[in-house]
Amino acid sequence: MESSRLMELLSHRIQLAHLPTPIQFMPRISDLLGVRLYIKRDDLTESIASGNKIRKLEYLMADALKSGADTVVSYGGIQSNHCRAVAWAAAKLGLSCVLALRGDAPDHWDGNLLLDHLLGADVRFFPKALFNDPDQLDSNLMREIRNAGKAPYSIPIGGSNATGTLGYVHMVGELADSGVRFDHLYHALGSGGTYAGMWLGCRLHAIESRVHGIAVCDDIGYFMTELARIRLDFQKKYQMDVDFSGADQLMDDRYVGIGYALNTGTELNELVRFARLEGLVLDPVYTLKAFLGMVDHIRTGIVSPGQTVLFIHTGGHAGLFPKHAEFEKLMV
Ligand SMILES: Cc1ncc(COP(=O)(O)O)c(C=O)c1O
Structure with missing residues (x-):
């Protein structure tokens, strides 16, 4: 190494x-x-x-800012700790945040999902089957955000790259x-x-x-x-x-x-x-x-x-x- x-x-x-x-x-x-x-x-x-996710985000958000992004996009379960930390980091740095969560919208907001909303993330729910092909899901969502005139930066599930x-x-x-x-x-x-x-x-x-x-x-x-x-x-x-x-x-x-x-x-x-x-x-x-x-x-x-x-x-x-x-x- x-x-x-x-x-x-x-x-x-x-x-x-x-x-x-x-x-x-x-x-x-x-x-x-x-x-x-x-x-x-x-x-x-x-x-x-x-x-732990905020430690990863110290590097990922630095990279997002360097790339000129105005929006961060990430993925996870409905109670994802990672997505909640992304929502916070975006709010802290004045960026928009889109979260793609796995499964149906629950009846109530609780735990991490409550915080995602409170922090102003654009929370979207996708069927579990779409998460079997995360690259496809990501390229569709990134294209949609770019078409809306924004500059997105994609962070994988758990911030693990x-x-x-x-x-x-x-x-x-x-x-x-x-x-x-x-x-x-x-x-x-x-x-x-x-x-x-x-x-x-x-x-x-x-x-x-x-x-x-x-x-x-x-x-x-x-x-x-x-x-x-x-x-x-x-x-x-x-x-x-x-x-x-x-x-x-x-x-x-x-x-x-x-x-x-x-x-x-x-x-x-x-x-x-x-x-x-x-x-x-x-x-x-x-x-x-x-x-x-x-x-x-x-x-x-x-x-x-x-x-x-x-x-x-x-x-x-x-x-x-x-x-x-x-x-x-x-x-x-
Ligand atoms: C509280 C907590 N601990 C540990 C982990 C595991 O970390 P990693 O995804 O880097 O394996 C996660 C995330 O998945 C987490 O939210």
């Missing part, structure tokens, strides 16, 4: 997030699990735009500066960009921690295809060769549970337990499943007793609110 080129790309950023985020030691959960557990509080990157990936290469610089040596890093795999950035960042900073990605949807094959796509994007956009070989050994797809964004009562009870034990409030869609995967790795010896572990809290709290009825059922 060409480190000097990567360092140079890291400077193509606009500041949107509050960085560096804190790294907090969790004494009670550490005692419970038998490891030294720290949390990287990327849920504190911003308030309304909190979470070479440009967005730089956000998590940058994050690893904060780990290098922290002075703590972590044996294991854990986070949720949704579209793969966070993983790709952490993988490259660890190589850039010669950090030897094992980077574990716990899938919350799909399987390892899918994520390796996504990494191959990001690799190709590095070649095409930056004429740079990056290498993700071996990443499949550190991804785990056994904790998706009953499906993406779906939770069992057992999982939600665990969320409540960690919230009450040490104020660690996870989101039900991403960080809860990744955290429970990490706990299982500790239980089964993938992480050895006493090792130092960093869990990246990638945000997603707006996803708690559409699940209020499930929590009410558990807790009354």
Whole structure:
């Protein structure tokens, strides 16, 4: 990997997030699990735009502005944290925002969808089948926006391309500066960009921690295809060769549970337990499943007793609110 080129790309950023985020030691959960557990509080990157996506958007929005765009376009599920962060970043920078969401318009606005509307995004709903061919959906929407006299910039699902990936290469610089040596890093795999950035960042900073990605949807094959796509994007956009070989050994797809964004009562009870034990409030869609995967790795010896572990809290709290009825059922 060409480190000097990567360092140079890291400077193509606009500041949107509050960085560096804190790294907090969790004494009670550490005692419970038998490891030294720290949390990287990327849920504190911003308030309304909190979470991991804003780090990617520091690079994507810089690129959008450089291209002369007046509109950003992106894609995701109805409760997409990424789309909510795009809507915020567009409002912050005075750009228009078009969001193409997967599925039928729900009867009520809640969680991230409420925030999308509040931030003034042009929210559109498309049948799920159209998302099977995202390139076609994108070229149709971009053509329509261009025909309306606007200059759109397209951001893929989850912000996961070479440009967005730089956000998590940058994050690893904060780990290098922290002075703590972590044996294991854990986070949720949704579209793969966070993983790709952490993988490259660890190589850039010669950090030897094992980077574990716990899938919350799909399987390892899918994520390796996504990494191959990001690799190709590095070649095409930056004429740079990056290498993700071996990443499949550190991804785990056994904790998706009953499906993406779906939770069992057992999982939600665990969320409540960690919230009450040490104020660690996870989101039900991403960080809860990744955290429970990490706990299982500790239980089964993938992480050895006493090792130092960093869990990246990638945000997603707006996803708690559409699940209020499930929590009410558990807790009354
Ligand atoms: C809260 C949260 N955590 C983790 C992820 C996963 O990140 P990535 O899409 O980069 O794999 C996402 C997005 O999908 C997210 O919204």
